[in-house]
Amino acid sequence: MTALVIAEHDNQSIKGATLNTVTAAAQLGGDVHVLVAGSNAADAAKAASQIAGVAKVIHADAAGFEHGLAENVAAQVIALAGSYSHIVFPATASGKNVAPRVAALLDVGQVSDITKVVSPDTFERLIYAGNAIATVQSSDKVKVITVRSTGFDAAAATGGSAAVEAATATADSGKSSFVGSEIARNDRPELTAAKIIVSGGRALGSATQFNEVLTPLADKLGAALGASRAAVDAGYAPNDWQVGQTGKIVAPQLYIAAGISGAIQHLAGMKDSKVIVAINKDPEAPIFSVADYGLEADLFAAVPELVRTL
Template sequence: MTTLLMCELRDGVFHPAVPRVMTAANILGQDTHVLVAAEPSDPAVARLARLAGVTRVRCVSAAHYRDHGAENLAMLIAQMAVDYRHIVFPATPFGKALAPRLAAMLDVAPVSDVCEILGPDQFIRPMYAGDVLVTLRNRQPVCVMTVRPSAFKPAEALQAPAQIDEAPSGPDMGVSRLLARRLAVGGRPALSVARCVVAGGRGLGSKDNFERLIFPLADRLGAAIGATRAAVDAGFAPHDWQIGQTGQIVAPELYVAVGLSGAAQHLAGMRSAGLIVAIDRDVDAPIVKMADYSLVGDLNVLVPDLLAQLA
């Protein structure tokens, strides 16, 4: 049997999670087809075809797929599902919107948030805010799954181009349409796949302090910026910077936590980080106890001192 991976493509660029999820698909040990809403002649399609493990790129070019609406794409994939043993999505907002809808249409239970693949039908996923890792076995005729991109290294674009063809389009369900899209512009790495993350919490005290301390440190380290839910709720940072059980899941090589205590919901989103550095005034904070290195004291002194050392 074969694996189908759904690719998220925006403005001619595929999401950085796609090569990582491709690595997960390769572990399943089957041929892997990639489905993408684009013309076969699109340069991004040619780049997809070179990713290690891709055996076929299937394109759908009908206009009603271009906004990546879950209703139309789920119906399309459901019609194709008979040819596939696994249907894989990234555990991004895009994938999380599609996978449950498709699973319901196929009358199967989705396997969500997979962080390790032990075999074609055996997976590990977190539960209870990441405090427990469970091993589960899929016994369903088709496995609809979402994969944590941060848990896998990106597949390299080294192989000769795979076959590229046009897949039959389905009907426009007419259930919803895209009215507008607002692009969050920034010069920093994408949070979900960044190698270095600097995260701030409510302990920073204000939006001004968040920007005064977190921004320069992130710029100095070439890092993405994250925030706790408390910091987001307080208006210090936008929602798409939120890390945790109800935000983004990250696994950077370096995670710098500034002014955050380390609530269980936040730790669930970053516990797979490589090296953790905590900067906080509370020596008993969970993040301080979890960290590899801790700087305990006044943030307004420690962060500028750290910046001076990094100069």
């Protein structure tokens, strides 16, 4: 019984979610192989070979894989699928794009967003915005799985010594082409990988106040900035800052929620954080139900005072 993890990478390095996915795959009880499908991605394949717990890296290199187009990556996975009992993806935008195609082509059901491996054919996943846990058992010969990264610790990025094996790359499907991308860049940690996150809600009132109040605190802590969906919808923060069921799922060491009431959709995206600090003047705010530390106060007074204290 061998699991194939589909690595998420930028052709140079391995993305963090892959490390959590390797941990989940290792709990299935067999060897773990990693597929790196990319263009001039030898560095990424080498990085994958150093992940602790990986027995073998399969490197498929072709121009059609440069931007991770789902049709091309899925075809490569299908070409290898016959040798594996489990095909495992990170539950990221990329993984969610490729995995359903693989499951459909194999004519099997997909087990999505797992948070625990019970046995090689049985898994736990959150439903109803995280308010219930479903135990799912698959009888398919090949299990296609996506892994919620916050449910598993990251495997060590170094210490492994897996062999790298070249695989024959599948041809470009011709079904899609990469046109271009606009990537937002900033000096802060990536939201899903940050150890500390400072998030704001609709109570901040405007984009100007959002930045004026929360940015100094994030700067002091070296934190990423996040936002509730309400704050994003109101235009206070960009879409890629949204934390929640319809945004990004995060589990930092410290999550500070300022002016966030704690709607169920938001809680689903951050309640696995190690320490949660909530600042809200409403004592009945749902955010206090998951907070380790709650401060019933006006955020416009409390946050600047916190910054001064730090």
